[in-house]
Amino acid sequence: MIRAIGITKAYGEGPSRYEALRGVDLEIAAGDILSIMGPSGSGKTTLLQTLSGIDRPDKGEIWAGETGLHLLNDNKLSDYRLHHMGFVFQSYHLIPVLSALENVELPLIASGTAAKQAAQLARQALHDVGLSGLEERYPSELSGGQNQRVSIARAIVARPKLLWADEPTGALDTKTAAQLMDLLLQINQEQQITVVIVTHDPKIAQATKRTLHMENGRIVSEDGGDRH
Numbered sequence: 001m002i003r004a005i006g007i008t009k010a011y012g013e014g015p016s017r018y019e020a021l022r023g024v025d026l027e028i029a030a031g032d033i034l035s036i037m038g039p040s041g042s043g044k045t046t047l048l049q050t051l052s053g054i055d056r057p058d059k060g061e062i063w064a065g066e067t068g069l070h071l072l073n074d075n076k077l078s079d080y081r082l083h084h085m086g087f088v089f090q091s092y093h094l095i096p097v098l099s100a101l102e103n104v105e106l107p108l109i110a111s112g113t114a115a116k117q118a119a120q121l122a123r124q125a126l127h128d129v130g131l132s133g134l135e136e137r138y139p140s141e142l143s144g145g146q147n148q149r150v151s152i153a154r155a156i157v158a159r160p161k162l163l164w165a166d167e168p169t170g171a172l173d174t175k176t177a178a179q180l181m182d183l184l185l186q187i188n189q190e191q192q193i194t195v196v197i198v199t200h201d202p203k204i205a206q207a208t209k210r211t212l213h214m215e216n217g218r219i220v221s222e223d224g225g226d227r228h
């Protein structure tokens, strides 16, 4: 469902130019759950951001099914992200002045869903991540693990095909991280959402079906074929 061919990406110019991705080829099957590991600076976040269309590669092609993301203009690319992808970040990226429910409603409101239906779907998504009863709480009134659940609810509320998670458990203690990972596995299995996780945590990687290892802007190895 996601196919990347010859992706390169450099930051900066002249002597400060740095090649963050140096030719990445990759296929991710629909319904897969996959992790990306590698040392700091190896290009994991850059890869996630280019594959998901948050950023553009300098060269190469990225296909999401039949759609060439590299061929879309900025508006169409944002539209594609809004309708087909969800994002989870280490620092949650929730809006502090909005309640959990309002945070989860946002992507629906942005794509034109009527207010009443948005509220109903957001309640269901919060239920799916185990937060029923906490809809009216603000991010400052929730724990780190709960805030990450809100951000996962926001990422899945529009029923995307793909969920991209950049260090989703990076700010959480071991036990909360394991519970979050169980939730991501459950979402992958029950909702058939393809999940891609950038992580430094070997336990998180071990729980996914495939793990890609990056070094210096390249995928240098892969394991996990024998898991599950």
Ligand SMILES: Nc1ncnc2c1ncn2[C@@H]1O[C@H](COP(=O)(O)OP(=O)(O)OP(=O)(O)O)[C@@H](O)[C@H]1O
Residues within 6 Å of the ligand: 011, 012, 018, 019, 020, 038, 039, 040, 041, 042, 043, 044, 045, 046, 047
């Ligand atoms: N906006 C930017 N401008 C300049 N250089 C950047 C930018 N973003 C990333 N880089 C550089 O590109 C390289 C890859 O960064 P990236 O964030 O993809 O690595 P990473 O593997 O995700 O690292 P970490 O595990 O520390 O998050 C690094 O050397 C980084 O300094």
